[in-house]
Amino acid sequence: MKFKKNIATSDTGFVFNPGSGDSFSSNQIGTDIIACFKEDKSRQEIIELISDKYDVERNQLEKDLEDFLTQLREHNLLEE
Amino acid sequence: MEKLRYERPIIKKLNTGFVNKFGTQTKNEVVSHLEGASVKELIHQYGSPLFVISEKQIRRNFQHASRVFKTRYPKVQFAWSYKTNYLNAVCRVFHQEGSWAEVVSGFEYEKALGNGVPGNKIIFNGPDKTEEQLILAAQNNSLIHIDHFDELYMLIKVSEEFSLKPRVAIRVNMDTGIYPKWDRFGFNYENGQAWSAVTKIIHSGLLSLVGLHCHIGTFMLETAAYGIAATKLSELAHKIKANFGLAVQYLDLGGGFPSTNTLKGSYLPGTDTVPTIDQFADTISEAILGAGFDQEELPLLILETGRALVDDAGFLLGTVLANKRLSDGRSSTILDIGVNSLFTAFWYDHKVTPAQEGGQYTEETVLYGPLCMNIDIIRENISLPLLKRGDHVVVHKVGAYNMTQWMQFITLRPNILLLDQNSHPHVIRQAETLNYLQSGELVPEHLAKSSLS
């Protein structure tokens, strides 16, 4: 699981895939997580970072992160 | 450092058909309190899901409708439609406001008596009245609205046998230019059926014809149809007067006024398109006042308005059980509110709002109920802020038909709470228990012993 390297993101949550021409919009947490992916952070590191910044239980975050990955996969934004 | 408020991470594709937060909604409405009572507190105390009825809103609705009609027409009487919501507490609020009772079955009739409604202020409608019920209603001097010839002949027969002179009206069905035509109830106006029923009643000498009744449909969006109905009933009244010298005492225009719920399949929301009660009142009163009645013989106008008076006084509070991503990538949320308690989810796109502050971001979601049954869908598609397990939601405008048409299926029916005028909560129907559910069940002796161990 890896985020595609060439994907462009902005602070406003706009995500552009130059490979496919698709554009996306993400919320703040999604944007933060994508930023982590781009820095090649591990899933564990991401959970640490996000739960430090946001008021969330780890179980919840783990589950939601899994769902977010499903969405990214669905949108063809991951390298398998 | 204080942590930021959390919401689920989501990412949405932008495309031509894309509707962003500006497109669908400009503000995410949060309803955290009902009449000042906290949704969270109510659920904490009375469980989830939970029906909540606002007494204040019922009275507001009633007083408004009453004022609207009475300022346009001199003689108006409302009769509370029991089938819309026959919880005794709810009925009694309407009766306190001056409503008569309108019932369509034997048990509803008894309920009305039990709620202290005098017999002569009960209107007995519907195609299913037994001989015993007719006798009782006649003895109580109730208003019996005859639905078909079989009933008419039965009533003539029992009146003769028991020397009764029941007060009756006939239900008339007619073409008011709307779809569908409710011609299954009552006697048809256009083909002369209604007239022959009238003739039969008067010639029998045993029944006292005091009124004419119609009920042209449900959730009516065409005010003009009521004008046509009122005109046709007035014409019939004139014909009765001309032929038999009898002035009918009342015209009962029935129910059918819509609430502001949004019907499934309609493009614009109900709040935009549904006519106001003023518009219905204008049309009806103009039609009757313009029908040429003598001032002293102006008939009483009876209205059996149900839904429009109670729908927006009812709320269903619930809780998010889970979020789930569907195989096609759509998001779904499972609530503890099922179609077994929210029957009207089959008809309406109910307004559903979160009960706690959420982010600006919204997601298109399917709202499922908790039942292990595929048709248990509360909303097929709704844009909501990102809800998480344990969050609460409020379903709006559920006061009509849900608490009568709900089903005991898979889950037990929840508490119903009335918030009184001071917003004090009163449980007016207790949540069901297994004992309640099984109280009528019997196990034959040969099945009494358990065979598994």
Next chain:
Amino acid sequence: MNLSGSLQNPKRKLVIAVTGLNAIDSPGPGVAVIRAIRESNEYELRIIGLSYEALEPGIYLHDLVDKTYQIPYPSAGVENLMHRLTRIHEIEKIDLIIPNFDAELFSFIKLSERLKEMGIRTFLPDLEQFEARHKISLYKFGKKHHLMVPEDRIVNQVNELNKAADDLDFPLVVKGKYYDAMIVNTKEEAQKAFYKLQAKWGLPVIAQKFITGTEINIAVLGDGKGNTISVIPMRKLYITDKGKAWAGITIEDASYLELADKFVKATNWRGGCELEIMQTTEGISYIMEVNPRFPAWIYLTAGAGQNQPATLVKMALGEKVEPFKHYTVGKMFIRYAWDLVTDVSEFQQISVKGEL
């Protein structure tokens, strides 16, 4: 030193908001309306685009549209629309809104009084006029005012289609409540069309008698008091597979002017509208549909000497306007597709921020 005299006679500043920027293959009229208004050259204009979707081409036409804001779909309800318009008005101080979509007109008409209180003008038919010409009531409307309208049946249930087909015969035109129409030849096709249109636009669906002949479109502008200010009849010369005119020409025929006049008198129509006419070989002109707003080809009226959008602006501002007497016959329009090139950043801007 100023020689142009513009200091003595400064142009009036005007902020006009326009919807229907979807100049696509089945185009909204917004871009054409803006072009026509800009052509009048009487005002110092700021044009505000109001868009629903991020890819409406008008959003990116910066020499026509100064700034665009996304607004909520009509299905979100008038309160949401009002909320958004209030926000936009705070920034832009809008003088006039010209809505151009059938589906949004109901909301704008409903809001017109409230908008007026805020200082935003509109020039729209009232709800009664608007409903009377609705597809669902058009046949009744025609009967009442002695205007020819093809017979139709209102269909709420699929089994009613059979009855409609028996009464009206195939082929039949099955129409959606707001948009779309399909010509069907069998009951199966009719059912398919019914489900499709129901899913998209809700109930009812209309089954209309199929009439053949020459299609004529008439752009009409009424003053709301029964006077016809402008009439431009146009014959479609080329029709796309979506039934939209790709080219058309203004024609001369007094009967169309009379028909338009009759319609305006019957309704007291206020604002622009388009009459879709079918003239049969027997010479009968049927009104097929009344679109309660300017058509997408409205720029042709400016070319033919009766600039309807600019005239509507004047009427909305309360200026006195005399009915036009002449127009140029034989003026043509040929619609063309033109690729606008922009950067993904613009798309990002409108998608994420809701304005551009």
